Amino acid sequence: MSRLPFYLIVGLLIALGIGTSVHRHVQFEVPWTPGEQRQLWEIEAIVDFSALGDPVRVDLALPSHQRGYRILTENTASPGYGLSFLQDETGRRAQWSIRHAAGDQQLYYSVRMLSTDDTRTQTMPRPELRDVGWERPYDTAAAQVIERAWARSADPYTFARELIRDFSEERQGENARLLLTQFERTQLLVRLLNQAGVHAREVSGLLLEDGRRRQSLTQWLQVYEDEQSWALFNPATGGQGQPENLLLWESGDRAVLEVQGGTNSRVTFSMLSRNQPAAAAVRNQLAGDSLLNFSIHSLPLEEQALFQTILLIPIGALVVVFLRILVGVKTSGTFMPVLIALAFIQTTLLTGLIGFLMIVAMGLVIRNYLSYLNLLLVARVSAVIITVIAIISIFAVLSYRMGLNAGLTITFFPMIILAWTIERMSILWEEEGPKEVLIQGGGSLITAVLAYLAMNNPWIRHITFNFLGVQLILMALILLLGNYTGYRLLELRRFKPATED
Template sequence: MSSRIPFYFLISLLVVVGIALSWFRHDVYGVPWVPGETSQVWDVEARIQFTASGDAVKLSMAAPQTQQGFTLVDETASSLGYGIAYLSTDHGRRTEWSIRQANGPQVLYYKSQFLVDPKANFQDTAPIEEKTVNVTFDGPQQLAAQSLLDQARKHSADNTTLTRELIKQFTDGENQNASLLLNNLKKERAISKLLSLEGIHNKVVGALWLEDGRRRQSVQAMIEIWDQDKWVLFNPETGEQGKPENLLIWDDSNVSLLDVVGGKNSQILFSMIAQDISPSQATAKKVVTDDLLNFSIHSLPIAEQSMFKTIMLIPIGALIVVFLRIIIGLKTSGTFMPVLIAVAFVQTQLITGIVGFLLIVGTGLIIRGYLSRLNLLLVARISAVIIAVIMIISVFTVVAFKIGLNEGLSITFFPMIILSWTVERMSILWEEEGWKEVATQGGGSLLTAVLIYIAMTNVYVEHLTFNFIGLQLVVLAVILMLGNYTGYRLTELRRFKPLAED
């Protein structure tokens, strides 16, 4: 008999390394053990798309910086073959990409990381010009502009209140003077021009509303005015004054968000995701690209990070299956089919998922029962079952849509191949063991999938699995230990009940 020392050494090594990696991430990077314990960090990614004309390309994008409520703790830019530079100009920070020759569709990425920090260390930069630039309007627009300013002066006491009154006039759909200016100008540009005409330093800035998991978002134009010693932000759509907590100013250059030379059809969209870390550790994070953070899931694009949030939960489902089968003795149809069904439940919600699973498997068994009478070969029979399952899902989805059950549309998230094999296995089991064994294994699979769903949707489990990859090694060690168990299962102990009664 071979020695078990190497096996126990492997188990111990996995546990120690997993715990060490998790503790390192908590201690060095300040990621909390429980969600919502400390501060938030926002990963905001800009995706730039354009079509290169075949010549040299130079692209300049307004880059964000530390501001009220947010501290910039990291930034990276990536695009194969391009030179990248971070510049400080008279109009603020900018990121530049350049290449000697490029042709066809191009995609560039810029990723920044902001710590939610009420005590962010920043200073408002005063306007460079001593006086505002002279602004004039043409013809009737000049009279409309003067009328708007006269009305705003009557109801204001300083620059801040005058700006607020101007925005009120532009939000009034019946104001003819404002409507006249909006024929040729966007609302924020019209307000900015009026403020300049009044001699008030101002600029148009681009802002982002921070929402966890948000993708393909565009910047929203807002107005900032210089009031004695600070910039005051206004929302030109609502007139709201001040900077909300979930608003990030991305472009404060008052020049342009994106300039492309050597390309056309440019577009910039933003994705964002939030994670929890310790504020005290976040301010000390390295900003160079060879930081350990760049080798973690958080270095991936935002869309891929969202995908990994689900993938990292699968080992937890596997652990539950191993425990229920080896220790409890619960019978399931297939080894890890319940895990995949539980993943589908996460997408469809629990009740909808259970109903859909029962309908698909039940109908599939009826069709499979007919196929068994045709004495088909295994490959042909399985292929026929797969096609039948696809048709069942399609029919149920269309029927659900027609009768107004929008929840039924999510039934397409079920893994079709796994369901087909489940129908095949249960059909064979019915023929060999009877309907009771089918009910036992089918019920066990469904119960296991529900338990896995409960674990996967737990906020603490989601937080730990996504933020502490080292815990996956601990889960692996526990699974290996359970796989070494050769004793009685709990469901088998009922055989000894007569002895206990005696």
């Protein structure tokens, strides 16, 4: 029979597992390793104005997801005001409204931004070229400034850079000084670029510095080379590129703050930086994501903790399959070691080993007595279960009385599995002798310890919980191991005499 379909299924599982894991890392920025730290910015905008006693409407531009920064949460404080979040092609805005307000007013907006490693350029619609009209003598001055910068440039970016330098103090000529007496620098540069056929707009950004208060937005020049490619320029220095600590606050070529029904309006910003574990930051980042609402991360924290343990079981199963199929270790029960390993995670390894050996040893003694009663299987196993519960209870009470709180965790052992383990070992003792009991019992204990070491590894716990595609890879590996029909490592000792001859 052809094995091609089998290997295609295995390859598909591995490809899906790797693909979904890589996509989750790249798209949602879930870290590969535990303990990574991410920088978190808490930014507060305060809007101050004086209301005139009439209806008031306040529009404030809001930031959006962009290169290097992603919004986690945002909140507002505006007692008595109605609030709406609006979004159109120009960007996001918060709109407060009230029927009557008088005197000094303060509105608050706060946002938590996560610093990310995303370096992809944000896609923004290219602004249309504006019809620029100049009055005399500014039309002549503008034409001469454009002509001079155009001759020393080769593309929109170099033209913008040369144009900005012509307005610097070192190279500022009479034409530039004349234009600056009538127009604000950034708006003037946009007008000149548009007249030269270069698409450009004025954008507002916030320079992030830890612990700064009452900061204002700075103006930047966004110049387009084509419909998709753009670059930021500092209108004061001509420097090209977006600084790492620059958060673009308004990029839709609209006013940052618009107040109707009030005067003396202004907006100031305060900011604070702190570090947060990457895993927690990603959970906050994706808490409202519609795709994630169908995943484990949308569950309450208690259920998430439960699934974090459940998702470790395939790791233990892989260890059992490897040891039984390739190594040839004999165990008492197929996956009993995995459940014992789960108990070890709760009790710690040393406490779990001592408790497991004591329970099984005392259980075998009591089970040996029950064998003389000639009970039916169901009744005998039920009696063993009750015995195991009694043994665990006695050990827990004695540990507490002796001040050994670690002994209380022995209650995490799976009682039904322990009862069946005692039953199987007792039957094996009667049929095969104590040697086989020691072989299978020791193999089960070794397998449980190795499974515990694998399942309790912080890196493995992080990967299995945050990248569900790993489960597909584990399935593929188990299928490949299940296809193995060769000799086990422990069976090779049978051929030792042949090698000696």
